[in-house]
Amino acid sequence: MTATTFPGEPVSVPRARHWMLAALNTAGVPVPEERRAAALLLCSEAATNAVLHTGSAGTCFRVRLHAFPGRIRVEVEDGGGPTRPVLVTAAPADEHGRGLGLIDHYADEWGPRATGPGIYYVLTWDARSVTA
8 A cells, every 4th residue: 555645735636646657657566558547537536526625625635545456446535525425417517526427437436435534446457467
């Protein structure tokens, strides 16, 4: 497991994505390119939600990567909010409401963290089909 903390501000979203890329590159587990791309996109979405919709705004949020052959689990721990994360359907003109939809689409599993505020997502693949 590897983790780091970011300031709860918009500039931290690309920093979290770049950190995720570096963490995936050094995790010692080969990750297929399409799963790697999904991990980066979903990290951006979860970090954006932490900055815009939780008590992390102006404080901080934490990203954790757990990597195993054929599986990664990412947790974005945030400052919490008045409600738990809820999947909504955004109208075409809506400015918000698509982040969890992307997470729901690309992740094999996702939901609120069991041990505190934030979300987790899991991406899986056939570990036998990927070489280092």
